[in-house]
Amino acid sequence: MARYDASRHSTFTYPNAPLPFPPARNHPLITSELRLASVVSTMDAARELATTQDYLLVSAETQSGGKGTRGRAWRSPPGNIYMTVGIHRRRLPAPRLALLPLELGLHLWEESASRVTEEARSGLKLKWPNDLLYQGRKTAGILVESFGDYLMAGFGINVAAAPEVTDGGAPAACLAEAGIPPGSREALVEGIYQRIRAAESDPESILLAWQAKVDWDRPVRLRDREGSPKVTAVSVNRHGHLLVRHGNGTEEWLVSEYLL
Numbered sequence: 024m025a026r027y028d029a030s031r032h033s034t035f036t037y038p039n040a041p042l043p044f045p046p047a048r049n050h051p052l053i054t055s056e057l058r059l060a061s062v063v064s065t066m067d068a069a070r071e072l073a074t075t076q077d078y079l080l081v082s083a084e085t086q087s088g089g090k091g092t093r094g095r096a097w098r099s100p101p102g103n104i105y106m107t108v109g110i111h112r113r114r115l116p117a118p119r120l121a122l123l124p125l126e127l128g129l130h131l132w133e134e135s136a137s138r139v140t141e142e143a144r145s146g147l148k149l150k151w152p153n154d155l156l157y158q159g160r161k162t163a164g165i166l167v168e169s170f171g172d173y174l175m176a177g178f179g180i181n182v183a184a185a186p187e188v189t190d191g192g193a194p195a196a197c198l199a200e201a202g203i204p205p206g207s208r209e210a211l212v213e214g215i216y217q218r219i220r221a222a223e224s225d226p227e228s229i230l231l232a233w234q235a236k237v238d239w240d241r242p243v244r245l246r247d248r249e250g251s252p253k254v255t256a257v258s259v260n261r262h263g264h265l266l267v268r269h270g271n272g273t274e275e276w277l278v279s280e281y282l283l
């Protein structure tokens with residue numbers, strides 16, 4: 024079994040990575056933030072805000088056309104978090120870019136876990152590449168889109184409400200069930216945004232931290248494959264790809280696949 028083992032990959036060499044990483048400290052960080060009441064999707068609003076900033080943040084109270092991956096809809100009632108963080112490519116050297124989905128999931132886990140009750144914390148897990156689950160039910164999802172010089176990372180986090188899922192997706196949960204105090208929304212938004220801006224973690228520590236937050240025993244389904252086959256996650260590599268084992272014992276690396 025080949026779960027990621029830091030001792031076997033102790034040196035990460037990315038000869039083509041733009042330097043410096045993180046960018047020089049004397050380079051001022053240029054950012055923009057926008058808080059909105061209601062939008063169609065914070066992904067679209069973020070595109071309008073993007074100019075040349077290093078990072079930008081758009082958040083909204085509700086969305087009328089929230090988007091998931093592959094054209095799926097993201098249900099967006101009030102009380103939850105809908106935010107998009109834009110990251111300029113100059114802040115995304117190759118090693119960070121490769122593991123960005125896992126890095127984003129980790130920020131989400133850290134900020135959520137630090138606010139729920141101690142007993143609930145062990146029920147919070149990540150699912151590849153970056154869903155947050157509480158007791159096995161989907162609590163948050165992240166959509167990453169490319170737009171010009173930016174990668175736009177959209178976070179939908181069920182804080183107060185777990186909407187009913189009627190399109191064949193997994194059932195939802197919300198952080199209120201895990202005891203997050205009312206009124207935590209803004210701090211959670213800000214916490215995730217700060218973590219993304221301050222991220223300095225090296226690939227190795229991202230992989231190790233990420234692995235520790237996954238429920239490896241939980242079988243997952245490949246939602247977009249015929250018959251939604253059930254697979255078991257085996258390991259993750261340093262490109263952020265996931266190795267899964269099928270029922271017949273064959274193994275396959277997933278690069279980008281939706282798991283139910």
Ligand code: BT5
Nearest residue numbers: 064089090091092095097098106164165177178179192195
């Ligand atoms: C995701 O897609 O998980 C990415 C969701 C990203 C939403 C954020 S909100 C802020 C920003 N603006 C946007 O317009 N989008 C981003 P995916 O893995 O494809 O999951 C979508 C599936 O999750 C749906 O097909 C449903 O089955 C289920 N679902 C929909 N709404 C949900 C919710 N609120 N909670 C849990 N599951 C939900």
